[in-house]
Amino acid sequence: MTPDKYLNVTAGMRFINEFDEQNVYSLNDAVSESDKHIAAEEHYGKILFSEPVSYKKLASLINQGAEIKHTKISDAFSFDDYQSQYKNSHLLPLFVVDARNNVRIFSTSNQPEIAPGSTVVARVKDNESKENA
Numbered sequence: 071m072t073p074d075k076y077l078n079v080t081a082g083m084r085f086i087n088e089f090d091e092q093n094v095y096s097l098n099d100a101v102s103e104s105d106k107h108i109a110a111e112e113h114y115g116k117i118l119f120s121e122p123v124s125y126k127k128l129a130s131l132i133n134q135g136a137e138i139k140h141t142k143i144s145d146a147f148s149f150d151d152y153q154s155q156y157k158n159s160h161l162l163p164l165f166v167v168d169a170r171n172n173v174r175i176f177s178t179s180n181q182p183e184i185a186p187g188s189t190v191v192a193r194v195k196d197n198e199s200k201e202n203a
Contacts, residue, residue: 095175098118118176119162119163119177166182166190
């Protein structure tokens with residue numbers, strides 16, 4: 071992953087041959103439709119995360135103090151509860167580790183099953199101002 075969207079597309083195209091289209095992911099670095107020199111999306115993998123996120127957006131979140139948080143989902147604390155807990159924050163689920171330690175990546179085309187015993191790994195940026203803390 072680099073800030074160069076064209077290099078990212080090229081890398082995705084290269085690794086599809088090695089890992090198959092279902093196992094290659096890229097950021098949604100909004101390549102304009104008028105750019106005739108970019109390959110179609112299906113040639114460089116799935117788009118990462120459940121919402122469109124560019125390299126610039128990820129870097130910005132890091133610079134603003136976003137953290138990686140791991141949260142265990144249980145019968146008493148569902149994924150809906152988890153999302154409600156962070157409703158006043160910028161929550162970007164990255165992947166889920168299930169009870170058998172299988173990693174499932176969030177993508178625009180795939181929302182992994184999140185069952186009790188799973189751990190959600192997400193980038194969280196608190197949106198509340200320090201004055202309210």
